[in-house]
Amino acid sequence: MSKYTLLLADDEQIIRDGISRKIKWEEEGFIFLPPCEDGESAIQSVREHQPDVVITDICMPGRDGLEVAKYIAENSPDTLVIILSGYEDFDYARQALLANVHEYILKPLSSRKIHELLQRIREELTRRKAFQLDMSRLLQLQEEHKQSLRERFLCRVLTRPIKSEEIQEYHEILQGQNPEMDYYCALVMDLDSPGKVSPTVLTQDLYLLAVREEAEKLKEKVPRIMICQPPEPAIYIILRDENENSLNHTARYTAEQLAKTISVLPDFSMSIGLGRSVRGMDMLYQSSRQARRALENRLIMGDRSVFFYQDSVDRIGDRNNRFLQNADRLMNALKQQSAESVSDLVRDFIFILRESGLSPLRIRLEISKFTFRVIDFLGSLEDSLSYDDIFLLSESLASIAGLDNLVSVEEALDSCLMEVSGLLKENRKKFPEKKIGEIQVFLEKEYASPNITVETITSQFFISPSYLSKLFRQFMDKTFVEYLTGLRVSKACELLKTSDKKLFEIAEMVGYSDSRYFSSIFKKYMGMTPSQFRNKL
Known part of the structure; x- marks a missing residue:
């Protein structure tokens, strides 16, 4: 399998280190170039290496990700550009599309999402490569098939x-x-x-x-x-x-x-x-x-019939802009779980339809376009909503355009979207508990590794150190270091009870390469040394 070169640009060291260490790049079919911390160094690397793929954060000091994407579009158009962003603002996505960006991905990224992204990139690059023709043969074909x-x-x-x-x-x-x-x-x-x-x-x-x-x-x-x-x-x-x-x-x-x-x-x-x-x-x-x-x-x-765009654009331009603006505001209200705003925007949408002067058939078309845009938005919430919720809500939304009158449409839209807002709000409340649970499972498996640090966890789970500290204070009433140390001491106690291994061996088995330091930590937590603990059994 041919390997493709990939460049990562992100101003956060944790993100760069996390992505570079977390992925087995050779197995994924990529050569991982030295990552860049800002847009200027990313552009310089593109000049030097001409990578097949560039994954760049949208917000970086100096030249940001959009400037990097525009430079690549103008100077290296065969390079695929992927934008990473913590912003869900539609204007950022629109600017990315104008810069010929291949995909616009929202942070945080899980290992599964990164793997799926790399798979899509690899398939696209392989498809492009398959269609490349030898230049001399192309010139010959040009003469043979000039009209075509x-x-x-x-x-x-x-x-x-x-x-x-x-x-x-x-x-x-x-x-x-x-x-x-x-x-x-x-x-x-x-x-x-x-x-x-x-x-x-x-x-x-x-x-x-x-x-x-x-x-x-x-x-x-x-x-x-x-x-x-x-x-x-x-x-x-x-x-x-x-x-x-x-x-x-x-x-x-x-x-x-x-x-x-x-x-x-x-x-x-x-x-x-x-x-x-x-x-x-x-x-x-x-x-x-x-x-x-x-x-x-x-x-x-x-x-x-003959239709002149110029004749219709003045009549429909303002109305179409109002439809698009209403839909954009509605998506933002759903993301923010603002129930009052959602209901207001549904009423606005129905008002625009009533005042539009459109035929019944065209009104149904506008309702369909509106509801399918919401369905598409639901598809992007797979991390926040269950598959069953997305499927049932999508079915309900798809049926709205067939209702008899706008009163029924307004009631059905409001009901569906309020349910979406409620589910998102409920699931967002569960996110911290879910995240601390994932971290606990990870530590239960990896506590013996001497390299576990705050940076390790924040990189693994794509969260900031301050948020990690907040999680452990909220759910464990202790710091991350206190929790990890307590877990290791607890595991050491079990080994002292159930095995005759030497103290330095037990120290290594619970993540301490220095047996003296292990004994000091153990005494601090248990009030006695490991030897005294074993002798008391």
């Missing part, structure tokens, strides 16, 4: 962000264009009912070919267009012009002409979505997404 590559390139430009360097590689396709300065616009022609074309007439693929042929004819009147066909039953058209106003006029004209062509085809239905103009080919994916968004209006307006 052209189609794929245009589809990529329309579906995801793309770097200017990659655009320049396809300069032959872009002759006469200035891909950085020209204005572009995406038009999407999408089947309304894929797979439902009458079997007695032409097949779906032949219909698409017929529509594409008509689009190709438009090049005589609109020469600055490019056409491509993705795997799904649709046709993409890219329009270009040096002047934005001229492009917008041409785009609407093209959409209307294509709509006329489609309208005369029997037993066949397509709709057209048109995104807004953008400057630079690297931003074309945004126009394409907008065209797809515009096509969502088929739920209200029906099939065989």
